[in-house]
Amino acid sequence: MAGKKLNGTVIVTYRCNARCTMCNRYKAPSRPEEELSVETIKKLPEMYFTNVTGGEPFIRQDLKDIVRELYKKSDRIVISTNGFFTDRILELCREFPQIGIRISIEGLEQTNNEIRGLQDGFNRGYTTLKKLVEMGMKDVGFGMTVQDRNAADLVPLYLLSNQMQMEFATASLHNSFYFVEAKNIIHDRPMVAQNFENLINELLNSNSPKKWFRAYFNHGLINYIYGQRRLLPCDMSFDTFFIDPYGDVMPCNGTKDKEVMGNLNDQTWEELWSSPAAESVRRKVRCCDRNCWMIGSVSPAMRKYIWKPTWWVIRHKFLRFFKKKKYSMYELKIVRDYRDGKVTKEELDKLSTCDLNAVINDGLSEASKEQLAHKTGEEIVDADIRGQME
Ligand code: SF4
Numbered sequence: 001m002a003g004k005k006l007n008g009t010v011i012v013t014y015r016c017n018a019r020c021t022m023c024n025r026y027k028a029p030s031r032p033e034e035e036l037s038v039e040t041i042k043k044l045p046e047m048y049f050t051n052v053t054g055g056e057p058f059i060r061q062d063l064k065d066i067v068r069e070l071y072k073k074s075d076r077i078v079i080s081t082n083g084f085f086t087d088r089i090l091e092l093c094r095e096f097p098q099i100g101i102r103i104s105i106e107g108l109e110q111t112n113n114e115i116r117g118l119q120d121g122f123n124r125g126y127t128t129l130k131k132l133v134e135m136g137m138k139d140v141g142f143g144m145t146v147q148d149r150n151a152a153d154l155v156p157l158y159l160l161s162n163q164m165q166m167e168f169a170t171a172s173l174h175n176s177f178y179f180v181e182a183k184n185i186i187h188d189r190p191m192v193a194q195n196f197e198n199l200i201n202e203l204l205n206s207n208s209p210k211k212w213f214r215a216y217f218n219h220g221l222i223n224y225i226y227g228q229r230r231l232l233p234c235d236m237s238f239d240t241f242f243i244d245p246y247g248d249v250m251p252c253n254g255t256k257d258k259e260v261m262g263n264l265n266d267q268t269w270e271e272l273w274s275s276p277a278a279e280s281v282r283r284k285v286r287c288c289d290r291n292c293w294m295i296g297s298v299s300p301a302m303r304k305y306i307w308k309p310t311w312w313v314i315r316h317k318f319l320r321f322f323k324k325k326k327y328s329m330y331e332l333k334i335v336r337d338y339r340d341g342k343v344t345k346e347e348l349d350k351l352s353t354c355d356l357n358a359v360i361n362d363g364l365s366e367a368s369k370e371q372l373a374h375k376t377g378e379e380i381v382d383a384d385i386r387g388q389m390e
């Protein structure tokens with residue numbers, strides 16, 4: 001593929017050692033023998049940005065080999081991790097000091113450990129982050145999935161990240177095959193939105209242009225939790241892609257069922273990207289009504305439709321220069337309508353992707369499913385990690 005660089009997310013494994021309340025991926029691991037090989041990674045196109053994720057990517061002991069190969073084709077790489085494998089993270093960062101690391105921290109200590117289900121998870125994540133900063137790593141930060149249980153910790157965690165001079169990335173609850181979950185939903189929308197509003201005002205009051213654009217992203221999260229149409233078009237699969245541990249290339253991680261454009265183990269990138277299957281997925285994306293608002297699909301859209309967030313930033317940052325409170329969630333009509341009783345909670349719930357009766361497609365291969373006939377995902381991964389430690 002000549003010319004244009006893409007934005008790619010590489011899901012290196014579906015194995016995970018955490019037990020998050022909002023994601024059941026730990027119950028549906030991939031088999032290590034089937035996971036993306038370095039040979040397949042070599043076939044990926046040129047990228048301006050690559051996110052490496054999982055499951056928990058550091059469960060893979062050959063992650064360094066993957067990253068080394070990815071650096072031959074990507075300008076910037078960020079790894080999303082739950083921060084548990086401190087030594088492996090530090091070792092990888094010694095070889096790749098330019099890499100970005102985002103550690104998921106779901107709140108202050110107690111809340112984080114309850115949501116993530118990792119014993120001592122907060123301290124491990126926090127210690128890893130501190131060690132990375134001490135090593136001189138520049139592109140390091142927190143990632144938080146905001147929900148009813150942790151919304152009150154949003155601003156305190158942001159302030160902590162600021163104190164440590166780190167990035168602070170937010171998300172909210174989504175449902176999809178990737179999360180092996182269909183029941184995620186925000187219950188107390190005004191409370192969660194109020195916490196986002198507080199964060200947005202903190203971000204707008206900072207001196208960092210990057211944070212002003214993050215404020216726009218968080219404004220989009222309020223819009224999302226009220227079930228509204230995305231603030232920006234979704235162009236996933238046009239200049240952005242995800243690849244799963246089996247080599248299947250997909251538009252994104254937000255669809256209910258796995259949508260496959262082709263398989264990179266069996267095809268070349270050029271064949272796959274211009275195949276009829278890829279075109280058919282693009283047609284589906286054009287009329288997708290899931291309205292996700294995750295950084296993976298929003299960041300490329302903010303880049304592409306830059307005038308829209310830029311105008312929002314100008315209006316909030318500069319035209320309200322002397323106002324301390326630059327942003328109010330009531331700028332969104334739906335938030336006013338809910339406050340004024342013009343729309344009910346039940347009506348908003350229906351706009352979400354939460355489906356209590358959904359049959360969940362976990363996107364696993366037949367062989368990965370087969371291993372679950374005899375053991376649970378947790379048993380398989382725990383034994384796997386024990387074996388690695390020995
Ligand atoms: S959210 Fe991430 S860390 Fe938590 S179970 Fe899912 S894959 Fe694992």
Ligand code: SF4
Nearest residue numbers: 234252254255288292
């Ligand atoms: S809105 Fe975009 S990111 Fe979300 S499921 Fe649809 S195509 Fe994927």
